[in-house]
Amino acid sequence: MDYNITLIPGDGIGPEIVREARKVMDRVGQIYGHTFHYKEILMGGCSIDAYGVPLTQEALETARESDAVLLGAVGGNVGNSRWYDAAPDKRPEAGLLAIRRGLGLFANIRPAFLYDQLADACPLKQEIIGNGFDMVIVRELTGGLYFGARRTETIDGVMTAVDTLTYNENEIRRIAVKAFDIAMKRRKKVTSVDKANVLDSSRLWRKVVEEVAEDYPKVELSHMLVDNCAMQLVMNPGQFDVILTENMFGDILSDEASMITGSIGMLSSASLNESRFGLYEPSHGSAPDIAGQDIANPIATILSAAMLLRFSFDLDQEADAVEEAVRQVLKDGYRTGDIMSEGCIRIGTAQMGDRIAERIRSGR
Numbered sequence: 350m351d352y353n354i355t356l357i358p359g360d361g362i363g364p365e366i367v368r369e370a371r372k373v374m375d376r377v378g379q380i381y382g383h384t385f386h387y388k389e390i391l392m393g394g395c396s397i398d399a400y401g402v403p404l405t406q407e408a409l410e411t412a413r414e415s416d417a418v419l420l421g422a423v424g425g426n427v428g429n430s431r432w433y434d435a436a437p438d439k440r441p442e443a444g445l446l447a448i449r450r451g452l453g454l455f456a457n458i459r460p461a462f463l464y465d466q467l468a469d470a471c472p473l474k475q476e477i478i479g480n481g482f483d484m485v486i487v488r489e490l491t492g493g494l495y496f497g498a499r500r501t502e503t504i505d506g507v508m509t510a511v512d513t514l515t516y517n518e519n520e521i522r523r524i525a526v527k528a529f530d531i532a533m534k535r536r537k538k539v540t541s542v543d544k545a546n547v548l549d550s551s552r553l554w555r556k557v558v559e560e561v562a563e564d565y566p567k568v569e570l571s572h573m574l575v576d577n578c579a580m581q582l583v584m585n586p587g588q589f590d591v592i593l594t595e596n597m598f599g600d601i602l603s604d605e606a607s608m609i610t611g612s613i614g615m616l617s618s619a620s621l622n623e624s625r626f627g628l629y630e631p632s633h634g635s636a637p638d639i640a641g642q643d644i645a646n647p648i649a650t651i652l653s654a655a656m657l658l659r660f661s662f663d664l665d666q667e668a669d670a671v672e673e674a675v676r677q678v679l680k681d682g683y684r685t686g687d688i689m690s691e692g693c694i695r696i697g698t699a700q701m702g703d704r705i706a707e708r709i710r711s712g713r
C-alpha cells in the first residue's frame with residue numbers, strides 16, 4: 350500500500366536522526382511491499398531562518414493532509430541561540446506547540462522500558478532495576494501551562510512574568526480515557542500524577558480521573574503527587590504500568606524515565622489526536638551540543654517510526670519487525686556513545702541506522 354508521511358527534520362541532530370528513521374522505514378517498505386511517500390517541511394529554527402516564523406500555515410496544512418508525521422527535534426542552545434530572544438511566537442519551540450495544537454494532538458504516549466542489553470547503561474543499581482520495568486507515560490499535550498495566557502510586565506517597577514495553568518474537565522477526561530484504554534491492553538494499572546495538595550487544577554484532575562475510572566472497573570487506579578513520583582521513578586520503577594499526567598509534569602517525568610532506560614536517546618513518543626492520526630517524535634531535543642558529529646543515538650526516532658507504523662497505519666507486523674531489529678542490533682553489541690558500555694562496539698548515527706535497517710526481517 351501507499352502511505353504519505355510528512356517529515357520534519359528540524360534543527361540540531363534532527364536531520365541526522367530522521368535520515369536514519371527514513372532508512373529503516375524504506376527497508377520495511379521494501380520487505381513488506383509498501384511505498385512511503387515523504388514530504389519534508391521546515392519547522393523550528395530552520396523555518397524561522399527561511400520564513401521568519403517557526404511554522405508556516407502551508408507547512409501545517411501539508412502535515413494535516415498527510416497520513417502521519419515524523420519529527421526529529423527543534424530548537425537551539427537555550428539561552429544562547431540566535432532565536433532565544435525573539436518574541437514567544439517566533440521561537441523554535443512555538444512551531445512544535447503550534448503543530449500539536451493545530452492538529453489536536455492532545456495525547457502524548459511515551460513508553461519507557463529497559464532492554465536487557467542496556468542494563469549496564471542504566472544508572473540505577475541492579476537491586477533497584479530487579480526484573481526491569483515497563484511503563485507508559487500518558488502525557489496531556491495541548492493544555493496546561495504551555496498553552497495558558499502568559500505575559501511579562503513591569504509592575505511598580507518590578508519585572509514580573511506570568512504563566513497560567515488551566516485545565517477544563519473535558520481536556521482531563523479525554524486524556525484519562527486514553528490512559529485507561531491503554532492500561533486495559535497492559536497490566537491494568539493507572540497511576541495518576543498530580544499536585545493536588547496545592548493546585549486547584551490538580552484537584553479537578555483527580556476528581557475527573559476518578560469519574561473516568563468508574564467506567565474501567567478492571568483497572569486499578571492510584572494517585573501520586575508529582576514530587577513523590579519523581580522519587581519513586583528512581584527508587585522503584587517496576588511499580589509503574591501507566592502513568593497519567595498533565596503537560597508539564599509529563600515533560601519532566603518522561604525525561605527522567607528516559608534516563609533510566611539507559612539514555613534519553615532511547616525514548617520514543619507518539620502524539621495522537623482522537624482518530625488514528627499522529628505525530629511521532631523522540632522525547633529528546635535537538636541536542637545542539639552534539640549536532641553534525643554523527644554521534645547522536647537515532648534509536649528513539651526509529652522506535653517512534655515503529656509507533657507510527659503501529660498506531661497510524663495499523664502495520665503491527667512491520668512495527669514488530671523494527672522493534673525486533675533494534676533489539677537484535679543491541680544484542681549484537683552495537684552502541685552509540687550515550688549507551689556505550691564495556692565490551693560493546695561503538696558506532697555512529699548513520700551506522701546504527703544501517704545496522705537496524707539490515708536487521709529488518711519479514712515476519713510473514
Ligand SMILES: NC(=O)c1ccc[n+]([C@@H]2O[C@H](COP(=O)([O-])OP(=O)(O)OC[C@H]3O[C@@H](n4cnc5c(N)ncnc54)[C@H](O)[C@@H]3O)[C@@H](O)[C@H]2O)c1
Pocket residue numbers: 421422423424425426427442445613614630631632633634635636637638639644645646647649687
Ligand atoms: N521535541 C522537540 O523538538 C524537543 C524536545 C526537547 C527539547 N527540545 C529543544 O532542544 C534544544 C536542546 O534542549 P536540551 O539540551 O535541554 O535537551 P536535549 O534533549 O536536546 O539534550 C539533553 C542532553 O541529552 C543529549 N541527547 C539528546 N538526544 C540525544 C541522542 N539522540 N543521542 C545522544 N545524546 C542525546 C544531548 O547531547 C544533551 O547532552 C532546546 O532548544 C529545546 O527547546 C526540543
Ligand SMILES: CC(C)[C@H](C(=O)O)[C@@H](O)C(=O)O
Pocket residue numbers: 424442445446600632634
Ligand atoms: C521543546 C519542548 C516545547 C517540548 C515540550 O516541553 O513538550 C519537549 O521538551 C518535549 O518533551 O517534547
Ligand SMILES: [Mg+2]
Pocket residue numbers: 600601604632
Ligand atoms: Mg521534554
